[in-house]
Amino acid sequence: MNEWVRVASVDEVVEGEAFASERKGEAIALYREGDDIYAIGDVCPHETVRLSEGWLENGLIECPLHQSCFEIRTGKVIEGGAAYEDVACYEVKVEGGSVYVGEGRRP
Amino acid sequence: MPQSKQDKNIERSWPKEGVIRVPAWIYSDPDIYARELETFHYGDTWNYVGLDCEIEPGGYKRSWVGERPVLVTRTEDGEIHVMENRCAHRGAMLCWKNSGKAKDITCPYHHWAYNLGGDLMGLPFLRGAGGKGGMPRDFDKSKHGLTKLRVARRGGSIWATYSDDVPPLDDYLGPEILERLDRLVSRRPLRLVGYSRQIVDSNWKLYWENSRDPYHATLMHPFLSTFGILRTDGDYDSVPLQEGRHEYTFSRYNPELRNSTSEASRQIKSIRSDLEMRDKEVVNSVVDEFQDGMMGAFQVFPTILVQQYFNCLVIRHIILKGPGKHELTWTYFGYADDDEQVRELRLKQSNLVGPAGFVSLEDSEMLALMQPVVESRPDAEQVIEMGGHGTEAQSTMMTENLIRAFYDFYRREMGL
Ligand code: FES
Ligand code: FES
Ligand SMILES: [Fe+2]
Numbered sequence: 001m002n003e004w005v006r007v008a009s010v011d012e013v014v015e016g017e018a019f020a021s022e023r024k025g026e027a028i029a030l031y032r033e034g035d036d037i038y039a040i041g042d043v044c045p046h047e048t049v050r051l052s053e054g055w056l057e058n059g060l061i062e063c064p065l066h067q068s069c070f071e072i073r074t075g076k077v078i079e080g081g082a083a084y085e086d087v088a089c090y091e092v093k094v095e096g097g098s099v100y101v102g103e104g105r106r107p
Numbered sequence: 108m109p110q111s112k113q114d115k116n117i118e119r120s121w122p123k124e125g126v127i128r129v130p131a132w133i134y135s136d137p138d139i140y141a142r143e144l145e146t147f148h149y150g151d152t153w154n155y156v157g158l159d160c161e162i163e164p165g166g167y168k169r170s171w172v173g174e175r176p177v178l179v180t181r182t183e184d185g186e187i188h189v190m191e192n193r194c195a196h197r198g199a200m201l202c203w204k205n206s207g208k209a210k211d212i213t214c215p216y217h218h219w220a221y222n223l224g225g226d227l228m229g230l231p232f233l234r235g236a237g238g239k240g241g242m243p244r245d246f247d248k249s250k251h252g253l254t255k256l257r258v259a260r261r262g263g264s265i266w267a268t269y270s271d272d273v274p275p276l277d278d279y280l281g282p283e284i285l286e287r288l289d290r291l292v293s294r295r296p297l298r299l300v301g302y303s304r305q306i307v308d309s310n311w312k313l314y315w316e317n318s319r320d321p322y323h324a325t326l327m328h329p330f331l332s333t334f335g336i337l338r339t340d341g342d343y344d345s346v347p348l349q350e351g352r353h354e355y356t357f358s359r360y361n362p363e364l365r366n367s368t369s370e371a372s373r374q375i376k377s378i379r380s381d382l383e384m385r386d387k388e389v390v391n392s393v394v395d396e397f398q399d400g401m402m403g404a405f406q407v408f409p410t411i412l413v414q415q416y417f418n419c420l421v422i423r424h425i426i427l428k429g430p431g432k433h434e435l436t437w438t439y440f441g442y443a444d445d446d447e448q449v450r451e452l453r454l455k456q457s458n459l460v461g462p463a464g465f466v467s468l469e470d471s472e473m474l475a476l477m478q479p480v481v482e483s484r485p486d487a488e489q490v491i492e493m494g495g496h497g498t499e500a501q502s503t504m505m506t507e508n509l510i511r512a513f514y515d516f517y518r519r520e521m522g523l
Contacts, residue, residue, distance in 0.1 A: 046220075047213075053236075054234070055233075055234040062234070063229070064231065064232060064233075064234070064236075065218065065220070065229060065230075065231045066220045066228050066229025066230065066231070067228070067229035067230075067233055067248075068228075068229065081228060081229065082211060082220050082222075082228040082229050
């Protein structure tokens with residue numbers, strides 16, 4: 001059963017910036033591209049650090065420690081960096097000015 | 108090292124007699140030492156760094172080339188890499204564990220992270236923090252990997268070089284060393300038995316000479332002559348190789364000699380009939396694994412002495428630590444398919460060699476006592492005339508031909 005959890009209000013998630021939040025104890029980050037909002041796991045699988053502290057460019061979030069890159073739409077890792085596992089990707093819905101995310105899964 | 112006035116005035120030229128004399132200043136002069144490192148260890152040589160059985164895929168071991176710490180790594184695909192154990196950022200030592208498993212190598216100082224191939228994967232705060240600081244936009248991570256050395260392997264042995272000009276490893280070793288190396292490390296997969304490590308407070312060349320010096324063996328190591336392992340009346344060959352760089356010596360082990368007293372062995376005082384070895388397995392090869400009745404050792408310039416004593420197989424690795432000091436790492440090995448009996452035997456016989464070995468403990472002690480004396484008279488000369496003046500191979504232990512052959516090579520390379 002997919003449980004929706006409120007994680008942000010819509011205007012907290014702005015283009016060009018990561019919004020760090022959490023869903024039932026799991027660190028996640030929200031990203032906006034136009035009208036779409038994405039949610040992916042926020043802990044780098046290489047060493048434990050929050051990806052949302054990193055650099056956001058061209059649909060990729062770059063880990064602040066060793067620059068592994070992840071697609072903000074899917075959580076997929078870009079190969080060749082220090083990390084070689086994806087982060088989870090969450091289903092997102094917007095309702096009444098709030099952002100809700102469902103169960104996470106690997107792409 | 109402070110130099111006295113008198114010291115400075117010594118003429119730095121080789122004695123006119125040639126290789127039958129060695130000037131004592133080469134054992135302490137810091138300039139000579141620095142030139143040796145550049146010419147030899149960091150120059151056109153292959154340096155031994157380890158055995159493949161020491162490193163699993165996804166693992167590493169520490170080693171040294173000259174004075175420089177290196178890492179020998181094996182990536183998951185089985186490939187072996189050798190790189191400096193020195194962070195490309197500001198020179199921190201990356202790793203001080205002797206061996207282990209690792210996915211990648213992270214510097215403890217600012218956490219720059221490298222993969223097992225030595226490439227820089229990333230560094231913290233490349234983009235700064237909060238929009239401030241960070242590396243310049245044009246900083247190219249691919250140009251800041253660890254310094255990599257060229258690697259060559261022969262059987263289970265691993266070698267590294269800084270040189271682009273050194274001949275391929277097989278040519279560098281030459282056919283005689285190859286034959287002897289293959290006999291020990293190429294026929295069966297290797298197994299690590301263990302290590303001993305010791306610091307020897309002497310110039311590395313004193314040790315290098317010592318293992319080219321069969322003359323001292325029966326005199327300074329009473330164990331050898333007392334128990335008949337190596338006697339002056341047995342068959343013995345002292346053979347310099349590759350213009351004096353390398354050498355091998357070997358003897359045939361003859362258990363009968365223990366009971367006979369020939370003229371030559373009567374001259375050695377240390378043969379005592381009142382001593383008996385409790386456990387003769389230490390010196391009796393119960394497993395004739397090479398089927399050739401030989402025991403021997405060989406040196407590969409400038410790093411190792413490889414030795415077989417019965418079923419004890421060991422590599423002595425000489426690691427330089429300054430003009431008056433070196434480290435000796437003893438790596439004992441066997442074969443992956445050794446049975447229980449042979450495993451037991453290799454362990455037992457490893458008592459023969461090492462820092463406290465029955466036939467090696469006197470060497471490092473002697474050299475440590477010798478170094479300050481040699482340093483105190485840099486103007487003096489060593490006398491190397493045993494076995495004549497030549498540098499060719501000889502079939503006797505009563506010779507210093509291997510030392511002369513080495514200095515013949517050394518003088519050419521060092522321009523002395
Ligand atoms: S912690 Fe993210 S790449 Fe190393
Ligand atoms: S010295 Fe290694 S990261 Fe700075
Ligand atoms: Fe010795």
